[in-house]
Amino acid sequence: MFSHFFVFPVLFLVMTSGASLNSAEARSDSEPCSYLHKSWKINPSTGICGPSIIHKSSSAQNYPMNNPTNTFQQINCGEGTILKGNSCVIDFRHEVAAQGQMGGSSDTFLPITDLFDNMPDFPKIDPVQIGFFAAIFIASIFIGRQFSRKKRIARRNRKEWGNNRREWPIGSPEELGILRVTPEEYRRMQAFERSFATVGKSDPEYFLHVTSGAKLIDASRRGNELYSIDTIIRGRSLRLVKYRDPSTGQPYVSFVPNHINKADHGMAWKLRLTPREYGRTKGNEA
Amino acid sequence: MTLHWPWNKPKLYRHGDLLIRQVDEIPESATQLSTNIIAHGENGNTHKLHGSHQVYETPDKQILFTAKQDVSLKHEEHSTLKIKEGNYVIIREREFEPFKNIEQEVID
Numbered sequence: 001m002f003s004h005f006f007v008f009p010v011l012f013l014v015m016t017s018g019a020s021l022n023s024a025e026a027r028s029d030s031e032p033c034s035y036l037h038k039s040w041k042i043n044p045s046t047g048i049c050g051p052s053i054i055h056k057s058s059s060a061q062n063y064p065m066n067n068p069t070n071t072f073q074q075i076n077c078g079e080g081t082i083l084k085g086n087s088c089v090i091d092f093r094h095e096v097a098a099q100g101q102m103g104g105s106s107d108t109f110l111p112i113t114d115l116f117d118n119m120p121d122f123p124k125i126d127p128v129q130i131g132f133f134a135a136i137f138i139a140s141i142f143i144g145r146q147f148s149r150k151k152r153i154a155r156r157n158r159k160e161w162g163n164n165r166r167e168w169p170i171g172s173p174e175e176l177g178i179l180r181v182t183p184e185e186y187r188r189m190q191a192f193e194r195s196f197a198t199v200g201k202s203d204p205e206y207f208l209h210v211t212s213g214a215k216l217i218d219a220s221r222r223g224n225e226l227y228s229i230d231t232i233i234r235g236r237s238l239r240l241v242k243y244r245d246p247s248t249g250q251p252y253v254s255f256v257p258n259h260i261n262k263a264d265h266g267m268a269w270k271l272r273l274t275p276r277e278y279g280r281t282k283g284n285e286a
Numbered sequence: 287m288t289l290h291w292p293w294n295k296p297k298l299y300r301h302g303d304l305l306i307r308q309v310d311e312i313p314e315s316a317t318q319l320s321t322n323i324i325a326h327g328e329n330g331n332t333h334k335l336h337g338s339h340q341v342y343e344t345p346d347k348q349i350l351f352t353a354k355q356d357v358s359l360k361h362e363e364h365s366t367l368k369i370k371e372g373n374y375v376i377i378r379e380r381e382f383e384p385f386k387n388i389e390q391e392v393i394d
Contacts, residue, residue, distance in 0.1 A: 062328070125341045179387060189385055246300065247365040255382040270379050270392075271305045277298060285300040286359075286368035 037081065037088075051081075051088050053239075185233050192232050198254075204242060204253040214240060217261065222282065224263035226256075241266035246285035297372065303335055305377040306340045312350050312373055316342035316379040323358075324349055324357050328375045331362045 017127035032038040033049035042049050081088045145151070181189065192212070200207040210212045214227035217239075229238040239256045241263055256266040298310035304325055307363040319341040325333040335341070337357030342350045352373050379392040 050378075179385060193385070239382075243304065245364070247302070248363065255384050256294070257382050257389075258384075270381065272301065272380065273298070274379055280295065281298045281300050281305075284298060284367070286365040 022217070179236075181231070181233055188232050192229075200253055204251045208242060208253060212240075218263045220263040222264060222267075224267050226260065226263040226266050227253075239266065241270070243267055243270075297370060297374075297392050299359075299367055299369055301333060301359050301367045302327075303379040304360055305379065306359070306369065306374050307377055309350070309373050309375050312352060312356055312378075313344055316344045316348075319343050319355060324351060325362075325378070333359060333361050350374060353374075 014244070032040065033042045034040045037051070040049050040051055109123065110177075170191050195211050199211050208227055212229050213231055214229045216225060217228050218226040223244055225242040227240040227242065230236075230242065232238060237258055239258055239260055240253050241256050241260075242251055244251050244254050255268060260266045260269060262275070262276060265275050269277045271278060274283070296328045298308070299306040311388050321341055322335045322339065323332045324335060325340060326390050327333075335353075335357050336359075337353060340352040340354070342352070344350070350373065353369055355371050357369050359369055380389050381392050382389050
């Protein structure tokens with residue numbers, strides 16, 4: 001789970017990435033403002049890239065001008081372009097003519113231009129910049145994990161209980177399986193043990209179906225039932241077998257190990273028998 | 287360990303919290319007891335044998351008995367159980383203690 005502190009690194013990433021795009025689009029003075037028309041210049045007054053206007057006192061050099069006011073003004077449209085009216089257009093005439101000479105036919109082909117040859121390079125990515133962003137990303141994950149729900153609960157428990165242990169061992173250290181629980185789970189265990197000692201012994205049915213919230217896993221033909229309780233300790237399932245006294249029919253509940261998944265297997269475990277042997281006790285019970 | 291034929295498996299009886307399992311013979315280390323009680327309950331109730339029998343106890347407190355003929359086993363809270371002639375060992379029911387991760391005997 002990511003916390004709200006994760007928002008700041010993400011915002012920072014978004015802002016810095018925009019700045020990098022702007023810097024990538026900037027061009028040096030030596031580069032033309034248009035790679036299609038390399039002779040075009042940026043008009044200083046408007047800031048728009050367009051054909052440069054050259055004021056000359058002499059007559060036109062390349063193309064004759066049809067200027068009724070007889071002012072000496074020539075528009076240099078640049079390489080591969082011609083002036084038509086008052087605008088510059090791309091001149092395809094020489095390419096079409098060249099193709100006609102090569103192919104020997106008079107068919108008109110679509111003009112071939114070098115548009116894609118002059119495509120600008122993509123901006124180069126700085127490895128230092130990538131490393132910087134990667135460091136921010138990893139740091140944001142680390143910060144997010146520090147404020148995860150699990151660690152917040154652990155910190156709160158440490159503050160409440162006044163010790164540095166996150167979990168409490170139950171049982172002596174000599175035992176093979178030491179159960180480790182949180183203080184909250186320990187409180188639940190104590191309440192459950194009290195409930196089992198009182199209600200569980202006197203009214204097993206009420207204990208199973210009302211108090212404990214046990215779930216039925218298996219029921220056998222011999223009337224045994226296996227229940228699971230998963231709400232006491234997180235990640236641990238408590239198994240209870242309910243059986244009836246063969247003589248009186250009175251129900252009883254008893255804990256069995258967690259690995260048991262069948263009600264009759266639970267009874268076999270209680271009687272120190274194999275499941276097959278337990279089957280043979282049928283008819284010899286009282 | 288003696289091999290038993292499928293039709294001649296050791297007999298198993300259940301009487302309340304007791305399991306009575308047939309064995310081939312009584313161990314030599316077992317000593318005779320002059321009683322017909324094979325188990326005591328928590329509330330003072332007892333499992334008693336009626337009929338021709340002999341009760342034994344091993345050094346590790348294991349209770350066994352020999353039924354010289356068909357005998358009856360009685361308890362105040364349970365029905366009477368008929369047991370056939372033979373040697374038997376008494377096994378107590380057990381229960382699991384989930385929070386201590388241990389098992390212990392059931393005494394009713």
